[in-house]
Amino acid sequence: MVDRPNKPSALSSTPGLNPQAQVSISHGSSRVTAVLPTGQSVEVHLYGATVLSWKDSRGQEQLWLSETTKLDGSKAIRGGIPLVFPVFGPSPPDHPATAQLPQHGFARTSRWEFLGKSTSESSEVFQSSRGQSSAEVATADLSVKLDFGLSSGNLEPEVRKLWPHAFGLIYSVTLGCNSLSTSLVVTNEDDKPFDFQVLFHTYFGISDINKTEIAGLDKAEYLDKTEGYAAKTQSANVSFTRETDRVYTPVGGPREPVSIVESGKKRFDVVRDNLGDVVVWNPWQDKAAGMADFGPDDGYKKMVCVEAGSVRGWQVLEPGDAFECAQTIVPQ
Numbered sequence: 001m002v003d004r005p006n007k008p009s010a011l012s013s014t015p016g017l018n019p020q021a022q023v024s025i026s027h028g029s030s031r032v033t034a035v036l037p038t039g040q041s042v043e044v045h046l047y048g049a050t051v052l053s054w055k056d057s058r059g060q061e062q063l064w065l066s067e068t069t070k071l072d073g074s075k076a077i078r079g080g081i082p083l084v085f086p087v088f089g090p091s092p093p094d095h096p097a098t099a100q101l102p103q104h105g106f107a108r109t110s111r112w113e114f115l116g117k118s119t120s121e122s123s124e125v126f127q128s129s130r131g132q133s134s135a136e137v138a139t140a141d142l143s144v145k146l147d148f149g150l151s152s153g154n155l156e157p158e159v160r161k162l163w164p165h166a167f168g169l170i171y172s173v174t175l176g177c178n179s180l181s182t183s184l185v186v187t188n189e190d191d192k193p194f195d196f197q198v199l200f201h202t203y204f205g206i207s208d209i210n211k212t213e214i215a216g217l218d219k220a221e222y223l224d225k226t227e228g229y230a231a232k233t234q235s236a237n238v239s240f241t242r243e244t245d246r247v248y249t250p251v252g253g254p255r256e257p258v259s260i261v262e263s264g265k266k267r268f269d270v271v272r273d274n275l276g277d278v279v280v281w282n283p284w285q286d287k288a289a290g291m292a293d294f295g296p297d298d299g300y301k302k303m304v305c306v307e308a309g310s311v312r313g314w315q316v317l318e319p320g321d322a323f324e325c326a327q328t329i330v331p332q
């Protein structure tokens with residue numbers, strides 16, 4: 001079922017579910033918030049369709065958001081999940097098509113439209129395994145998908161000039177009881193092909209970077225951006241002792257999870273769909289202190305970016321074609 005956002009705030013119930021099983025949606029002029037009956041919540045800012053917050057059923061925040069980030073549309077949001085499109089980083093010198101674009105493209109600095117929400121009840125059966133009532137089953141399996149749109153026609157004219165292609169983007173943020181998925185569909189509405197890069201720039205909230213490792217990248221080739229894009233090969237887990245900025249191509253393929261491990265225990269799995277690369281970034285002390293929108297200065301100890309994307313090469317999209325990709329984050 002899809003609700004159009006014609007009400008500033010609404011409680012909506014899904015036919016067939018426990019009447020208690022309501023997803024609460026609030027839609028203000030700049031943010032959309034969804035709360036599941038089981039307590040999990042997600043908040044998305046229309047500036048960049050940036051996920052600002054994702055909380056578990058106990059209200060614990062899972063993402064990191066800078067205390068000093070701008071939220072007024074004057075600068076990309078520092079934290080949460082900014083969306084990178086159609087170029088990752090500064091445009092490479094050998095790619096004139098994106099040469100005019102700012103770092104990480106325009107998706108994160110454009111105002112998106114909220115298209116509506118849909119709720120669904122997954123078919124996993126908790127009842128037989130846990131002996132719950134059917135009402136509880138429906139509640140436990142509810143998820144809500146928030147859809148956002150951006151198209152060339154909605155870009156600011158000065159941005160459109162920088163990348164003059166006719167395109168459409170549908171970005172979906174799906175909150176489940178134990179997962180958060182972000183997915184993107186890119187369509188080429190032009191009469192010629194265009195190429196692009198894409199990435200979900202997720203800032204995970206962690207308790208201590210010194211006790212954090214990234215698993216699932218063993219033996220992966222990577223480009224080390226802190227050493228002029230030197231090509232290297234990972235051995236064992238990634239750990240952090242200084243600025244880390246690497247573009248990995250995991251050997252296991254997109255479906256093999258990349259995991260955030262804290263004090264030896266898995267905290268999150270990140271599963272990718274149609275996204276071959278994973279960027280791992282922590283700015284460390286000096287770089288964090290040098291970014292006005294990164295706060296507090298020692299906030300680098302409480303965050304790590306693990307960014308699922310397609311950024312080492314270019315996706316070429318022919319007229320009329322669509323490209324789809326997704327990441328799903330599963331707390332462990």
Ligand SMILES: O=P(O)(O)OC[C@H]1O[C@H](O)[C@H](O)[C@@H](O)[C@@H]1O
Nearest residue numbers: 103104225245246279280281305
């Ligand atoms: O400061 P931003 O433009 O948001 O970029 C923040 C970071 O994003 C990615 O992780 C890049 O690999 C880094 O090189 C960059 O510093």
